[in-house]
Amino acid sequence: MIDVAIIMGSNSDRHIAEGAIEILESNNVSYDIQVISAHRNPEELDKYLKDSDADVFIAIAGLSAALSGVIASKTNKVVIGVPVSSKLGGLDALLSTVQMPKGVPVASVGIDNSTNAALMAVRILNLSHSL
Numbered sequence: 001m002i003d004v005a006i007i008m009g010s011n012s013d014r015h016i017a018e019g020a021i022e023i024l025e026s027n028n029v030s031y032d033i034q035v036i037s038a039h040r041n042p043e044e045l046d047k048y049l050k051d052s053d054a055d056v057f058i059a060i061a062g063l064s065a066a067l068s069g070v071i072a073s074k075t076n077k078v079v080i081g082v083p084v085s086s087k088l089g090g091l092d093a094l095l096s097t098v099q100m101p102k103g104v105p106v107a108s109v110g111i112d113n114s115t116n117a118a119l120m121a122v123r124i125l126n127l128s129h130s131l
Helices: 013-024 043-053 067-074 091-098 114-130
Strands: 006-009 033-036 056-062 078-086
Touching: 006 013, 006 043, 006 114, 013 033, 013 056, 013 078, 013 114, 043 067, 056 067, 056 091, 056 114, 067 078, 067 091, 078 091, 078 114
Parallel strands: 006 033, 006 056, 056 078
Antiparallel strands: none
16 A cells, blocks of 8 residues: 555656655655656556555646646545646646646645645645544
8 A cells, every 4th residue: 555646747757756755755655656648648547546545646747737637537535736847937837737627626836846745745644644
């Protein structure tokens, strides 16, 4: 069983994930890391979400940053989106991450800030484990 699943839309986002990994490891939080694009690998993403026992998902994606919203549409678990800087300085990804329709909640952190995503995941896990 893992606590947090980190899903990146592309291998080029791995350097962003490093901040999250460092925080999760320093807090003894179990995690899994995957590269699964919502656009290029939708069936693989569906299967991973169906099979995952993670309590929190951290989605790291740039450009259209659809990954966090797609994950949130397919699970009742917590989804934290990390928009990645690319074109437009990451503003496109940030707006895509925070502008989810009603019923598809995604928590968002600042551009490239996977550290805060992991810290938020740790706090969420602490709440659920202390009940």
